[in-house]
Amino acid sequence: MYxxxxxYEAFARPEKPEGIEHKSAYLIGSGLASLxxxxxxxxxxQMPGSHVxxxxxxxxPGGALDGDQITNVGYVMRGGREMDNHFECMWDLFRSIxxxxxxxxxxxxxxxxxxxxxxxxxxxxxxxxxxEDAQTGNKFxxxxxxxxxxxxxFMTPDEQLANVKMTELFxxxxxxxxxxxxxxxxxAFKDDQSALEMKRYMQRYIHHIGGLPDFTAxxxxxxxxxxxxxxxxxxxxxxxxxxxxxxxxxMNVLFDIxxxxxxxxxxxxxxxxxxxxxxxxENDLVFYTNGSNVENSTYGSQTKATGxxxxxxxxxxxxxxxxxxxxxxxxxxxxxxxxxxxxxNWVSATVNTLxxxxxxxxxxxxxxxxxxxxVVTGGIxxxxxxxxxxxxxxxRQPQYRDQPKGQVLVWLYGMFSDRPGDFVKQPMRDCxxxxxxxxxxxxxxxxxxxxxxxxxxxxxxxxxxxxxxxxYFQPRESGDRPSVVPSGSVNFAFIGNFAxxxxxxxxTTEYSIRTAMEAVYTLLDVDRGVxxxxxxxxxxxxxxxxxxALRDGKKITDMELGLKKRIALKEAxxxxxxxxxxxxxEEHEVx
Amino acid sequence: MxxxxxxxxxxxxxxxxxxxxxxxxxxxxxxxDCGINRMTFYYHFKDIYDLxxxxxxxxxxxxxxxxxTYDTWQQGxxxxxxxxxDNKPFIMNVHHSVSRExxxxxxxxxxxxxxxxxxxxxxxxxxxxxEDKSFIAxxxxxxxxxxxxxxxxxxxxEDPKEIVNRLSLLMQGNFSRALKAYCTGEPKQIR
Numbered sequence: 001m002y003x004x005x006x007x008y009e010a011f012a013r014p015e016k017p018e019g020i021e022h023k024s025a026y027l028i029g030s031g032l033a034s035l036x037x038x039x040x041x042x043x044x045x046q047m048p049g050s051h052v053x054x055x056x057x058x059x060x061p062g063g064a065l066d067g068d069q070i071t072n073v074g075y076v077m078r079g080g081r082e083m084d085n086h087f088e089c090m091w092d093l094f095r096s097i098x099x100x101x102x103x104x105x106x107x108x109x110x111x112x113x114x115x116x117x118x119x120x121x122x123x124x125x126x127x128x129x130x131x132e133d134a135q136t137g138n139k140f141x142x143x144x145x146x147x148x149x150x151x152x153x154f155m156t157p158d159e160q161l162a163n164v165k166m167t168e169l170f171x172x173x174x175x176x177x178x179x180x181x182x183x184x185x186x187x188a189f190k191d192d193q194s195a196l197e198m199k200r201y202m203q204r205y206i207h208h209i210g211g212l213p214d215f216t217a218x219x220x221x222x223x224x225x226x227x228x229x230x231x232x233x234x235x236x237x238x239x240x241x242x243x244x245x246x247x248x249x250x251m252n253v254l255f256d257i258x259x260x261x262x263x264x265x266x267x268x269x270x271x272x273x274x275x276x277x278x279x280x281x282e283n284d285l286v287f288y289t290n291g292s293n294v295e296n297s298t299y300g301s302q303t304k305a306t307g308x309x310x311x312x313x314x315x316x317x318x319x320x321x322x323x324x325x326x327x328x329x330x331x332x333x334x335x336x337x338x339x340x341x342x343x344x345n346w347v348s349a350t351v352n353t354l355x356x357x358x359x360x361x362x363x364x365x366x367x368x369x370x371x372x373x374x375v376v377t378g379g380i381x382x383x384x385x386x387x388x389x390x391x392x393x394x395x396r397q398p399q400y401r402d403q404p405k406g407q408v409l410v411w412l413y414g415m416f417s418d419r420p421g422d423f424v425k426q427p428m429r430d431c432x433x434x435x436x437x438x439x440x441x442x443x444x445x446x447x448x449x450x451x452x453x454x455x456x457x458x459x460x461x462x463x464x465x466x467x468x469x470x471x472y473f474q475p476r477e478s479g480d481r482p483s484v485v486p487s488g489s490v491n492f493a494f495i496g497n498f499a500x501x502x503x504x505x506x507x508t509t510e511y512s513i514r515t516a517m518e519a520v521y522t523l524l525d526v527d528r529g530v531x532x533x534x535x536x537x538x539x540x541x542x543x544x545x546x547x548x549a550l551r552d553g554k555k556i557t558d559m560e561l562g563l564k565k566r567i568a569l570k571e572a573x574x575x576x577x578x579x580x581x582x583x584x585x586e587e588h589e590v591x
Numbered sequence: 592m593x594x595x596x597x598x599x600x601x602x603x604x605x606x607x608x609x610x611x612x613x614x615x616x617x618x619x620x621x622x623x624d625c626g627i628n629r630m631t632f633y634y635h636f637k638d639i640y641d642l643x644x645x646x647x648x649x650x651x652x653x654x655x656x657x658x659x660t661y662d663t664w665q666q667g668x669x670x671x672x673x674x675x676x677d678n679k680p681f682i683m684n685v686h687h688s689v690s691r692e693x694x695x696x697x698x699x700x701x702x703x704x705x706x707x708x709x710x711x712x713x714x715x716x717x718x719x720x721x722e723d724k725s726f727i728a729x730x731x732x733x734x735x736x737x738x739x740x741x742x743x744x745x746x747x748x749e750d751p752k753e754i755v756n757r758l759s760l761l762m763q764g765n766f767s768r769a770l771k772a773y774c775t776g777e778p779k780q781i782r
Contacts, residue, residue, distance in 0.1 A: 050641050241637070277631075279595050
């Protein structure tokens with residue numbers, strides 16, 4: 001496996017790897033990583049589809065990418081994904097997956113056209129005082145000191161960031177700014193989480209810093225991701241004969257490890273309570289999604305609270321990872337991620353408006369018609385002064401193909417599920433759907449005497465507690481996450497957001513797809529480049545733009561500097577006078 | 592817990608084929624022979640025919656291992672004969688059943704691979720299009736496999752060496768003659 005960039009590799013098709021007819025693949029889990037691995041196996045490794053087996057515990061595919069409709073409970077999406085134009089592996093894949101909506105076009109075409117004709121941007125990024133625009137003015141509001149703290153993180157080598165929390169590097173000069181409000185709510189980062197991952201994010205999305213405050217950087221699928229991403233992939237795979245096995249609980253994978261070689265030899269599983277096993281040879285490859293951020297999701301309803309289950313249970317994804325990790329130090333350290341649910345949890349809820357009565361309050365904030373079928377909030381709206389730290393969003397409606405006309409699906413989440421609300425005086429995790437809706441309506445500015453009635457009769461709200469939602473961001477060091485293909489592995493790869501690949505950022509759809517692509521290309525020896533993580537961090541233009549954007553457009557020549565530094569800057573500017581460097585700095589409004 | 596891999600299932604299939612025809616063999620028979628439950632079969636193969644196909648491909652690969660050059664195409668072809676003969680009960684049975692096509696397809700595939708290699712080596716210095724090379728390999732593929740199918744139908748009585756010797760005489764110089772006919776210009780001196 002090697003990385004590449006540019007059109008030469010992008011448009012090339014790899015030759016069929018030798019001996020592929022003699023190989024089979026077992027994918028543990030059917031989330032985005034597994035489905036992508038299956039697609040790359042079929043498309044690029046050209047493995048016969050019938051040799052690809054997907055083993056899934058649930059009765060349907062998709063993992064965390066959901067878009068559920070529970071009988072007698074209602075519509076519920078645990079999360080929503082925002083995509084970037086430089087999700088290189090994602091677009092490499094989706095150009096080949098046929099749309100299930102329109103004949104003859106790909107999922108990429110469909111997505112590209114949609115986001116071209118209806119581009120995303122926000123008209124109100126945050127509110128305060130019950131429905132007032134927080135007037136962030138698209139500014140970051142960082143002081144020189146705050147900017148320097150961020151710069152310092154940007155420049156610190158990874159080794160020095162082992163297990164470091166952001167609270168060890170940043171103070172209120174960062175935490176009390178719009179910058180941090182945008183950042184932590186958009187990515188669901190908590191202050192005490194991994195500085196290492198924060199740095200990766202800064203570097204990975206340096207080209208989007210300017211588009212961060214108003215979300216011009218983002219793009220969205222047409223429907224929920226189950227319908228827009230999972231279903232087309234599953235259809236593509238089924239048409240290629242890929243075998244889906246549901247109701248399969250994988251309990252362990254047994255390895256034969258000696259002389260530096262690691263061979264997965266048996267998959268131990270349970271089906272309908274019966275123990276079974278799949279024995280493997282070196283020609284049977286295993287792609288394993290280790291861990292899950294929707295582990296132990298508990299669903300509430302309009303009248304039922306979610307509660308929280310932070311225990312690790314036998315047969316769950318973290319339990320399996322523990323059993324595998326116990327067999328070799330190269331298989332990672334799951335406990336770094338799954339032992340602090342109080343920190344990693346959040347609660348999300350899907351509010352289904354049933355009539356027109358809530359809509360004016362929404363319109364008042366996002367300044368758009370929620371029923372237009374086009375961009376509505378254009379990304380999340382954060383309630384700055386909410387004790388749960390609520391953020392909510394309305395994507396293009398309908399979000400489900402069968403959603404009734406005139407109804408709107410709102411997705412919201414709170415980062416602090418253990419704090420009492422501002423209207424509903426109890427922790428989010430103890431609230432029914434209706435109570436969560438009340439808290440949200442309160443922050444929309446609905447008069448207090450109407451709140452209960454609207455939450456009861458004009459909406460149906462389904463909450464979900466995810467104890468490990470942001471477990472990806474727990475402080476970590478090298479070795480906590482296993483490499484995609486650990487050294488010496490003959491037939492086994494880790495994929496998904498708890499596997500390690502250099503430079504890319506977790507809690508993204510791209511990360512699932514990238515690790516899948518790297519795993520398939522490595523184990524099957526597919527001779528074509530995997531697109532490298534977009535190299536904006538090495539592009540001087542992007543660096544200059546980001547520097548200026550972080551300072552809300554202020555030039556470095558306007559920086560408050562001591563006498564010595566001022567003289568030094570003057571000297572430096574004199575040196576570049578009349579050169580390309582000066583021109584470049586001027587073009588990017590650095591000076 | 593003994594290991595039950597695809598190879599074990601293949602062995603069971605071949606074992607069952609000594610007892611009854613393919614279309615009478617059920618997944619249960621194979622599972623019982625292997626000592627596994629029926630569902631485990633599906634973790635390896637979609638159905639019996641998927642297993643048959645896999646077995647054919649495995650045997651073919653074994654037969655061809657390392658014999659892909661012009662000097663030894665005769666040997667490669669002979670080894671296909673021998674592999675087929677070694678698996679006589681399997682091949683005869685499969686060939687007499689509904690999956691006759693599978694055997695033929697696998698023979699075509701293997702033979703085509705062998706012949707294309709020969710053609711490519713012979714054509715190393717000549718400007719002949721890939722399409723034409725592939726056409727030549729396909730043409731001879733039918734002749735070669737035809738001989739083999741006849742031999743199978745005749746219960747594999749004839750000595751494969753005889754067949755290959757005769758074929759070898761007939762084919763002498765044929766590939767290069769065919770390639771010349773399709774040549775699109777002067778043979779390349781420098782590659």
